[in-house]
Amino acid sequence: MIEETDISKEGLLTAYKNIVMERLFDKKMLNASRQGFLPFYIPLMGHEAIHIGLGMAIREEDFFYPYYRDFGVLLQMGIPMDTILSQVFATATDNEIGRDMPDHFSLKKYNIGAVITPVAGHLTSATGIAYAKKYRKQNGSVITTFGDGATSTPDFHVAMNFAGVYNLPMVFFVENNQFAISVPTYPTEDKAFNQTYEETKGAIYKKAEAYGFNGVRIDGTNFIEVYRETRKALENAESGPLLIEAMTYRMGPHSTADDPNKYRTTTVVEGGEKDPVTVSQKILKDMAILTDKDIDDINKDMEETTSQLIDKYEKAPKPDKSTMMGNLYEQEPWYISEERGDIQ
Amino acid sequence: MTQMTMVKALNSGLNNAMEKDDSIILLGEDVGTDGGVFRVTDGLLAKYGKERVMDTPLAELGIVGFGIGMSMAGLKSIPEIQFQDFIYTAMDQIINQMAKLRYRTNGDYTLPMVLRTPYGGGVHGGPYHSQSGEVYFTHTQGLTVVTPSNPYDAKGLLLSSIELNDPVIFLEPKRLYYAGKMEVPDDYYKVDLRKASVIREGDDLTILTYGPAVPLVKSTVEKNNVNAQIIDLRTLSPFDLDTIMAGVKKTGKVLIVHEAPKMFGVGAELSATISERAIDYLAAPILRVTGLDIPIPFALEEYYVPNERRIMAAIEKLLKY
Ligand SMILES: Cc1ncc(C[n+]2csc(CCOP(=O)(O)OP(=O)(O)O)c2C)c(N)n1
Numbered sequence A: 001m002i003e004e005t006d007i008s009k010e011g012l013l014t015a016y017k018n019i020v021m022e023r024l025f026d027k028k029m030l031n032a033s034r035q036g037f038l039p040f041y042i043p044l045m046g047h048e049a050i051h052i053g054l055g056m057a058i059r060e061e062d063f064f065y066p067y068y069r070d071f072g073v074l075l076q077m078g079i080p081m082d083t084i085l086s087q088v089f090a091t092a093t094d095n096e097i098g099r100d101m102p103d104h105f106s107l108k109k110y111n112i113g114a115v116i117t118p119v120a121g122h123l124t125s126a127t128g129i130a131y132a133k134k135y136r137k138q139n140g141s142v143i144t145t146f147g148d149g150a151t152s153t154p155d156f157h158v159a160m161n162f163a164g165v166y167n168l169p170m171v172f173f174v175e176n177n178q179f180a181i182s183v184p185t186y187p188t189e190d191k192a193f194n195q196t197y198e199e200t201k202g203a204i205y206k207k208a209e210a211y212g213f214n215g216v217r218i219d220g221t222n223f224i225e226v227y228r229e230t231r232k233a234l235e236n237a238e239s240g241p242l243l244i245e246a247m248t249y250r251m252g253p254h255s256t257a258d259d260p261n262k263y264r265t266t267t268v269v270e271g272g273e274k275d276p277v278t279v280s281q282k283i284l285k286d287m288a289i290l291t292d293k294d295i296d297d298i299n300k301d302m303e304e305t306t307s308q309l310i311d312k313y314e315k316a317p318k319p320d321k322s323t324m325m326g327n328l329y330e331q332e333p334w335y336i337s338e339e340r341g342d343i344q
Numbered sequence B: 001m002t003q004m005t006m007v008k009a010l011n012s013g014l015n016n017a018m019e020k021d022d023s024i025i026l027l028g029e030d031v032g033t034d035g036g037v038f039r040v041t042d043g044l045l046a047k048y049g050k051e052r053v054m055d056t057p058l059a060e061l062g063i064v065g066f067g068i069g070m071s072m073a074g075l076k077s078i079p080e081i082q083f084q085d086f087i088y089t090a091m092d093q094i095i096n097q098m099a100k101l102r103y104r105t106n107g108d109y110t111l112p113m114v115l116r117t118p119y120g121g122g123v124h125g126g127p128y129h130s131q132s133g134e135v136y137f138t139h140t141q142g143l144t145v146v147t148p149s150n151p152y153d154a155k156g157l158l159l160s161s162i163e164l165n166d167p168v169i170f171l172e173p174k175r176l177y178y179a180g181k182m183e184v185p186d187d188y189y190k191v192d193l194r195k196a197s198v199i200r201e202g203d204d205l206t207i208l209t210y211g212p213a214v215p216l217v218k219s220t221v222e223k224n225n226v227n228a229q230i231i232d233l234r235t236l237s238p239f240d241l242d243t244i245m246a247g248v249k250k251t252g253k254v255l256i257v258h259e260a261p262k263m264f265g266v267g268a269e270l271s272a273t274i275s276e277r278a279i280d281y282l283a284a285p286i287l288r289v290t291g292l293d294i295p296i297p298f299a300l301e302e303y304y305v306p307n308e309r310r311i312m313a314a315i316e317k318l319l320k321y
C-alpha cells in the first residue's frame, strides 16, 4: 500500500533524516554510557516512528507533556540541539543545571512539560494543563505520552476520568513497546522464558470507553500513520479527549541498567522487517521519495553530525557545585543559606 | 470588621482573593454545591460559577495532580482535601511533583498553589478523621507548611499563601474551625508567612506551639498564672528561627507543645536546632508535651491529645529545675 499524506516531499525527507538521527544518537549515547560519559541512559530503539510522527503532529498552539523515552520528539519539533544535548549530558549550560536525569527535559517556553521519573506522575498534571487551556479559551490541545506499563497506575485512570468528566482538550498517547521493563504488557507466546503475569488482560485502547470517550489503536512503526492520527486527534480534541495506543516494540534494553536476555526473546532486531527505520525506508521508497543511494548518503551525513555533537557534549563542563542549593523556594530559607557553607 | 469563626474567616479570605484574581480556581470533593463538608467554601459556587469552584471526582491524587497542572499553566489552584487523613494517595504528587518542580527544573516551572486541608482531632473522628500529619510535609524539601491558630491569622496567612509563588500546604486545625469568634477585617490583608507570633510575653520559660494546641496552651498558662512566653510558630516550614532563638535566650527554659505524636516530630527538630545553637543558654532540658505515639483512638481522644494536666506537669518540672 502506498501512503497518502499532505506532507511535502521535503517534509518527509526531513522526518526520515530525524529518524536516522535518532537511531544514531541512540547508539552513540549507549556507547557514551558504556565508556562512562553518561551514568545512565534510556534507549529509544523501536520508538523512532512514534517520536518523529508525534513531532510532526504537534502544533505550535498545542502543549506537549512527554515521558522519559521521548528524546526524538524534540528533534522533530525543532528544539535547539544545544538545549537537548546539554540536558542529556547534564552540562553547565543545561537549563536545569544537571539536576535531573537524562531525557528529563523541562521546556516551558516551547510548551513542553517537565518530564518526571515516577511512571505516569505527569498524567494528572497534563490534565490540569488542559483544563487551564479550556478555562482561558486558548487554542490548541494538550498531548501527553507514556508507556504501556503506565496504564496500570492509578494516575492513568484518575487522569482519564477527570478528562472525561470535564471534557478536556486532551490526547492520551500510549507508546506501547510491549514491555514494562521485564513484564509483558499483554500475555505473550514467548516459550523460552517463564513469563508468569502481564500488565493487563484488557486492550489498553478500549479502556477509554469506560471514561466516556474513544480510544484507537495505531501502527507505531509507521511515522506517517502516527502523524496523521495524532494530528487529527489534536484537532478534534478541542471537543473532547481521545486515547491513542501506538503499537511498537522496545528493541533495546529498558535502560542502561537492564539486560533483556534475562526475560525475553528479542523479536524485533535492527534492520528487521518491523524495525521502524526499515519500515520508514520501505514507505518512502514505495512513494518514490527515497532511493538506496539517498539512504546511504543520509546515513553518512547523520553519522558525522551525531558523532561531532556527542563528542562536544560528552566533554562539556559540568555545573559548578555552587549552583546546587538555589531555586528550592523563591525566598531562600535560613537553613539553605547555612547549608551552602557545608558544600565541600 | 466582623466577628468571625475560623471557617468564616477562611471563606472571607477565599472570597477576597477570588474577587481580585480570576486565575484562582478552587477544587475538591463537595466544595461546590455543598460548600465543603466544614463549609469553608460555602456560597462561592453561586458567586464564581463551576469553572472556578469545581466539584471533583473522588480521587485525592487527581485533585492534587489536576491542581498542579493548572498552576503549571499559569492559574492558581487551591485544592481542598476533605480530611488530611485521606491525602496519602496524593503524596506521590505532593512529594514528587509539587515539592520538587521548581528545584529540579531550576525554576523553569514554578507552582503557585495552596493545598488546604483540615487536620488534627476535635470532632471525635477516630483514626481516620483526626490525624496530625504535618511532618510528612515538613520533611519534604520545597514545601511551605502553614497552620493558623485563630480566625485573624487564618485569613491573613491564607492570603499570603495565595500570593506566594511556591506551593503551600495549608493545615487547618479542625478543632478550631468553630471554636470561637474574633474581629476579622472584611477586606484583604496579609499576615507574614515567615514570622512567628509572640502571643504572650513572659520570663520563666518559653513555650513553642502551633495550630490546634495554641488556645489550650494559652488558657493553661493564664489559668495557672504561669510567667511564660508563648510563641505560635504559624509557619512550620521554614520556621522563624530568629523569634524562637530570641525567646530561648531570654528565658533559658523551653517547652514544646503539639498535638501530633512525639517521635520524629516537629518538637524534635525544634529541640535539636535550639540545642545546636544555644546549649549555653539553657537552664533545663527541652521538654515536649505531644499527642501519644499511637493512632488517635475514637473513644479516648481526650487522653491522647495534650491537656492542661500534662502541660502543667511539664511546666512545673521546668520551673523547679
Ligand atoms: C511509579 C514508578 N514505579 C516504578 C518505576 C521504575 N520503572 C521505571 S520505568 C518502568 C517501566 C515502565 O514501563 P512503560 O510504562 O511500559 O514504559 P517504557 O519504559 O516501556 O517506555 C518502571 C517499573 C518508576 N519509575 N515509577
Ligand SMILES: [Mg+2]
Binding pocket: A147, A148, A149, A175, A176, A177, A178, A179, A180, A181
Ligand atoms: Mg513499555
